Amino acid sequence: xxxxxxxxxxxxxxxxxxxxxxTEGPLMVLAGAGTGKTRVITYxxxxxxxxxxxxxQILGLTFTNKAAREMKQRIYTLVPxxxxxxxxxxxxxxxxxxxxxxxxxxxxxxxNFSIADEVDQTGLLKQAMAECNxxxxxxxxxxxxxxxxxxxxxxxxxxEVNIYDPALKVVFPELYKRYQQMLKNQNMLDFxxxxxxxxxxxxxxxxxxxxxxxxxxxxxxxxxxxxxxLQFLLLSYLAGSRRNICVVGDDDQSIYGxxxxxxxxxxxxxxxxxGAKSLKLEQNYRSTTNILDASNxxxxxxxxxxxxxxxxxxxxxxxxxxxxxxxxxxxxxYVGDAIYDIQYTxxxxxxxxxxxxxxxxxxxxxxxxxxxxxxxxxxxxxxxxYDRKEVRDAVAYLRLIVNEKDDQSLLRILSAPPRGLGDxxxxxxxRLQSITFAPMxxxxxxxxxxxxxxxxxxxSSRKLIGCIRRWREVLTTxxxxxxxxxxxxxxxxxxxxxxxxxxxxxxxxxxxxxVLELVNAAHxxxxxxxxxxxxxxxxxxxxxxxxxxKVDDVAGSEDSVMLMTVHxxxxxxxxxxFIVGVEEKIFPNERALDAGxxxxxxxxxYVGMTRAQKLLTLTWAKKRMRHGQLSQQTMSxxxxxxPKDLVEGTESSKAFKKASYEAMERAFQNFNTN
DNA sequence: TACTGATCTATTTTT
DNA sequence: TAGATCAGTA
Numbered sequence: 001x002x003x004x005x006x007x008x009x010x011x012x013x014x015x016x017x018x019x020x021x022x023t024e025g026p027l028m029v030l031a032g033a034g035t036g037k038t039r040v041i042t043y044x045x046x047x048x049x050x051x052x053x054x055x056x057q058i059l060g061l062t063f064t065n066k067a068a069r070e071m072k073q074r075i076y077t078l079v080p081x082x083x084x085x086x087x088x089x090x091x092x093x094x095x096x097x098x099x100x101x102x103x104x105x106x107x108x109x110x111x112n113f114s115i116a117d118e119v120d121q122t123g124l125l126k127q128a129m130a131e132c133n134x135x136x137x138x139x140x141x142x143x144x145x146x147x148x149x150x151x152x153x154x155x156x157x158x159x160e161v162n163i164y165d166p167a168l169k170v171v172f173p174e175l176y177k178r179y180q181q182m183l184k185n186q187n188m189l190d191f192x193x194x195x196x197x198x199x200x201x202x203x204x205x206x207x208x209x210x211x212x213x214x215x216x217x218x219x220x221x222x223x224x225x226x227x228x229x230l231q232f233l234l235l236s237y238l239a240g241s242r243r244n245i246c247v248v249g250d251d252d253q254s255i256y257g258x259x260x261x262x263x264x265x266x267x268x269x270x271x272x273x274x275g276a277k278s279l280k281l282e283q284n285y286r287s288t289t290n291i292l293d294a295s296n297x298x299x300x301x302x303x304x305x306x307x308x309x310x311x312x313x314x315x316x317x318x319x320x321x322x323x324x325x326x327x328x329x330x331x332x333x334y335v336g337d338a339i340y341d342i343q344y345t346x347x348x349x350x351x352x353x354x355x356x357x358x359x360x361x362x363x364x365x366x367x368x369x370x371x372x373x374x375x376x377x378x379x380x381x382x383x384x385x386y387d388r389k390e391v392r393d394a395v396a397y398l399r400l401i402v403n404e405k406d407d408q409s410l411l412r413i414l415s416a417p418p419r420g421l422g423d424x425x426x427x428x429x430x431r432l433q434s435i436t437f438a439p440m441x442x443x444x445x446x447x448x449x450x451x452x453x454x455x456x457x458x459x460s461s462r463k464l465i466g467c468i469r470r471w472r473e474v475l476t477t478x479x480x481x482x483x484x485x486x487x488x489x490x491x492x493x494x495x496x497x498x499x500x501x502x503x504x505x506x507x508x509x510x511x512x513x514x515v516l517e518l519v520n521a522a523h524x525x526x527x528x529x530x531x532x533x534x535x536x537x538x539x540x541x542x543x544x545x546x547x548x549x550k551v552d553d554v555a556g557s558e559d560s561v562m563l564m565t566v567h568x569x570x571x572x573x574x575x576x577x578f579i580v581g582v583e584e585k586i587f588p589n590e591r592a593l594d595a596g597x598x599x600x601x602x603x604x605x606y607v608g609m610t611r612a613q614k615l616l617t618l619t620w621a622k623k624r625m626r627h628g629q630l631s632q633q634t635m636s637x638x639x640x641x642x643p644k645d646l647v648e649g650t651e652s653s654k655a656f657k658k659a660s661y662e663a664m665e666r667a668f669q670n671f672n673t674n
Numbered sequence: 675t676a677c678t679g680a681t682c683t684a685t686t687t688t689t
Numbered sequence: 690t691a692g693a694t695c696a697g698t699a
Binding site for chain 2: 065091226258360420425457566567591592600604
């Protein structure tokens with residue numbers, strides 16, 4: 001029982017050790033916030049390797065690439081050099097993508113499939129609605145998409161999905177079918193398909209499943225509370241009769257129910273895997289006892305929990321600050337002010353602070369305030385680099401190279417930059433496709449098409465297609481990826497086209513830089529992967545990159561306050577945390593309440609609270625602009641659920657005065673001592 | 675076809 | 690408030 005010479009017990013507490021050494025048979029570890037969940041997973045992997053289990057037999061599944069990356073790094077430091085080689089540690093989606101890249105041909109798709117993102121999905125669905133003659137006034141595309149997601153996540157036939165809207169109920173199965181057909185025609189998979197088709201593959205080709213079972217004999221799953229039915233199914237298939245499956249999670253931190261996560265998976269694990277050992281980790285190493293007690297008492301308002309109570313050897317610490325402001329504006333300036341104030345008293349860096357909110361739009365007020373106060377900040381999530389229009393356009397050009405059936409991408413680039421191909425050309429393509437079912441890219445070089453568009457359109461079509469075909473030869477080799485991507489984008493007239501698309505000089509330059517940033521990413525990717533680099537591989541990386549991946553890009557390099565949603569903050573910790581907008585209808589979110597997710601909102605708030613190590617501040621404002629209108633706000637129910645004796649209440653205007661008074665006093669003292 | 679300005683409307687979280 | 694969409698014009 002040793003890890004790199006030392007005894008396990010020197011690194012871990014009793015419960016953690018128990019989890020690490022239980023390697024055979026099903027195991028559930030209920031790990032509260034900050035109880036060393038990652039430590040257990042990484043030590044467990046290291047321990048197994050040390051026990052002589054070949055690393056390639058270990059499969060670790062996470063929800064984010066970041067979590068996977070961090071665990072991998074930690075495992076590598078725990079075992080002797082080279083000993084962890086071959087271990088698979090990645091997201092569910094990445095794992096499924098890798099399985100499908102090998103065998104998806106068996107399901108009638110091409111191995112060069114593209115992965116549809118939300119924009120592609122919406123485009124596809126809108127087109128499906130148009131073809132089925134369904135007006136978007138009757139059915140909202142976004143609702144429909146989320147229902148499709150739920151249907152897939154629960155592996156349900158479209159007619160089995162619970163739909164309250166009678167109009168949608170009637171057309172849903174048809175829409176679903178059409179949408180799915182369009183995806184397949186374009187050789188595209190949406191995120192849910194990655195999981196669903198892997199399950200199909202295993203069901204229809206048992207040999208493929210057996211091969212996987214044979215290879216991956218030990219399975220570990222992080223954040224098990226966020227798995228949906230498909231993921232559960234996948235896991236139970238993979239675990240097979242060996243049942244060497246270890247899941248780690250926290251039912252109190254299940255915050256993705258709206259995306260189909262089934263908290264029941266973790267609540268019922270002992271039933272699903274009979275004879276499973278179950279362990280609880282309750283010693284928290286992160287927060288002060290005040291923060292823990294407050295969090296515990298908030299979460300205890302929920303029903304249907306495994307029931308856990310976190311404790312800590314840390315001291316009491318400061319009380320929770322609850323700050324009332326007159327307005328959203330005042331709230332934002334208070335937070336800025338408080339950051340400076342806390343910096344003075346605790347010598348904290350900017351990166352020791354996080355401002356957490358329920359919804360992305362809430363960031364704006366704080367951005368302005370921080371800019372004025374000269375506080376460096378980083379916004380995590382929201383409209384990220386990859387979501388920028390010019391980046392997406394550039395990616396569409398690349399996707400078309402890899403997957404010639406990708407009509408979504410073709411439609412995107414047709415008028416970016418404008419090249420005389422507009423509605424007319426698109427109509428023609430659609431019409432032709434409804435007859436021939438050929439990819440639009442092919443149709444564009446057909447005589448029928450060229451005859452029907454203007455001579456200018458025909459000319460630029462020929463040019464565009466020629467260019468794409470030429471570069472396909474070059475780019476699919478994967479050689480000099482960065483350079484070639486750059487030259488392709490130039491030759492296809494995208495880079496220079498930016499100037500025509502954005503006539504404001506400054507703006508077009510900015511957008512050009514962003515595209516070059518993407519080129520750069522391709523370059524880095526190519527360097528990292530060496531000989532195995534392919535354009536397809538780069539695009540897959542891009543598609544599966546998640547929001548938390550973008551955290552370290554910036555966080556490591558600069559000393560900045562972090563602004564993000566509570567969802568994005570899961571798994572992170574900060575010395576000082578501000579949860580802002582703690583008001584009814586905002587946190588808990590109004591629509592979530594309507595949807596009956598009050599308990600999930602509470603768990604979300606719990607996640608936010610437990611991010612704090614030292615100081616937790618909860619702020620709310622009496623008035624704020626909502627939908628462009630002034631609205632009177634009331635304090636969130638969550639504030640009432642925290643015991644009064646753990647709280648120190650203030651009003652921001654008073655706190656302001658107090659802070660500035662203290663700052664003056666300090667300055668005065670400094671003046672005297674110097 | 676492409677661009678402009680006006681109007682509408684929706685604001686939850688995202689692998 | 691701002692983004693998305695639409696209708697009308699060059």
